[in-house]
Amino acid sequence: xxxxxxxxxxxxxxxxxxxxxxxxxxxxxxxxxxxxxxxxxxxxxxxxxxxxxxxxxxxxxxxxxxxxxxxxxxxxxxxxxxxxxxxxxxxxxxxxxxxxxxxxxxxxxxxxxxxxxxxxxxxxxxxxxxxxxxxxxxxxxxxxxxxxxxxxxxxxxxxxxxxxxxxxxxxxxxxxxxxxxxxxxxxxxxxxxxxxxxxxxxxxxxxxxxxxxxxxxxxxxxxxxxxxxxxxxxxxxxxxxxxxxxxxxxxxxxxxxxxxxxxxxxxxxxxxxxxxxxxxxxxxxxxxxxxxxx
Ligand SMILES: NC(=O)c1ccc[n+]([C@@H]2O[C@H](COP(=O)([O-])OP(=O)(O)OC[C@H]3O[C@@H](n4cnc5c(N)ncnc54)[C@H](OP(=O)(O)O)[C@@H]3O)[C@@H](O)[C@H]2O)c1
Numbered sequence: 001x002x003x004x005x006x007x008x009x010x011x012x013x014x015x016x017x018x019x020x021x022x023x024x025x026x027x028x029x030x031x032x033x034x035x036x037x038x039x040x041x042x043x044x045x046x047x048x049x050x051x052x053x054x055x056x057x058x059x060x061x062x063x064x065x066x067x068x069x070x071x072x073x074x075x076x077x078x079x080x081x082x083x084x085x086x087x088x089x090x091x092x093x094x095x096x097x098x099x100x101x102x103x104x105x106x107x108x109x110x111x112x113x114x115x116x117x118x119x120x121x122x123x124x125x126x127x128x129x130x131x132x133x134x135x136x137x138x139x140x141x142x143x144x145x146x147x148x149x150x151x152x153x154x155x156x157x158x159x160x161x162x163x164x165x166x167x168x169x170x171x172x173x174x175x176x177x178x179x180x181x182x183x184x185x186x187x188x189x190x191x192x193x194x195x196x197x198x199x200x201x202x203x204x205x206x207x208x209x210x211x212x213x214x215x216x217x218x219x220x221x222x223x224x225x226x227x228x229x230x231x232x233x234x235x236x237x238x239x240x241x242x243x244x245x246x247x248x249x250x251x252x253x254x255x256x257x258x259x260x261x262x263x264x265x266x267x268x269x270x271x272x273x274x275x276x277x278x279x280x281x282x283x284x285x286x287x288x289x290x291x292x293x294x
């Protein structure tokens with residue numbers, strides 16, 4: 001059988017790098033859509049792999065510049081996009097990247113006869129439609145559904161890369177958590193999620209909610225981080241009303257930061273337990289991060 005070619009948009013990010021490796025290991029030809037090639041060469045901060053060796057073609061483009069995306073899907077069978085705004089970028093909005101950037105990519109996919117488009121949104125998105133970073137994902141999902149192209153939308157819980165942020169706070173000696181730390185969730189390792197993503201290329205499911213194999217409270221994940229570091233847990237629970245007030249003030253001075261904070265506050269406010277997939281354990285991930293030192 002002829003090899004399928006997949007375009008991975010967001011190939012330089014945490015999930016993107018795991019997905020590149022997963023598709024390549026299954027025999028796909030991988031074209032990576034990135035803004036710069038730097039991150040492809042080295043291991044990421046949360047042990048996401050260097051992936052340059054798994055990539056056959058590189059397409060340079062920026063979601064905020066639709067012209068730069070033209071031709072990205074030429075000759076491609078399948079598009080996978082986890083291209084998204086997850087960190088504050090001055091002057092750049094979620095609408096520009098998550099919604100309009102992915103829509104420009106979808107238009108290019110339609111023009112080039114792509115057979116399927118796989119997209120990453122967020123678990124429990126319907127509970128967070130007041131959050132820019134969430135609703136812009138779902139605006140794109142609406143476009144995707146209306147386009148007529150075969151699609152799969154995956155809605156994952158938190159990635160282990162987010163647990164890496166908690167780990168770094170624990171390393172610095174103290175963790176701040178929004179809420180009382182009692183809400184439950186099941187974070188997933190990038191490699192486990194990448195496996196589900198690549199399976200969906202051949203599957204018929206259109207919408208997939210997915211989380212990791214273990215359920216924790218926010219407090220538990222942070223205590224585990226301190227334990228992996230051999231430190232005494234030190235956690236401050238920031239009441240939600242203080243978080244909301246801080247968000248309001250941040251929004252006046254720093255909109256990109258407020259957008260990220262808004263997601264963090266919202267998602268901590270309720271349980272996020274999605275159907276479990278994968279086998280990689282958080283304690284092992286923390287153990288590996290601790291062994292790396294730094
Ligand atoms: N992290 C989570 O817990 C979580 C949970 C559920 C859903 N999601 C969603 O999953 C997706 C991937 O998340 P992640 O944690 O892997 O994020 P990530 O590590 O920040 O990766 C995001 C990717 O999007 C790219 N990107 C950002 N702005 C771009 C632009 N203007 N033009 C082109 N590419 C751009 C990044 O490129 P650069 O390397 O150049 O920045 C990177 O390759 C996101 O849409 C996120 O909302 C994340």
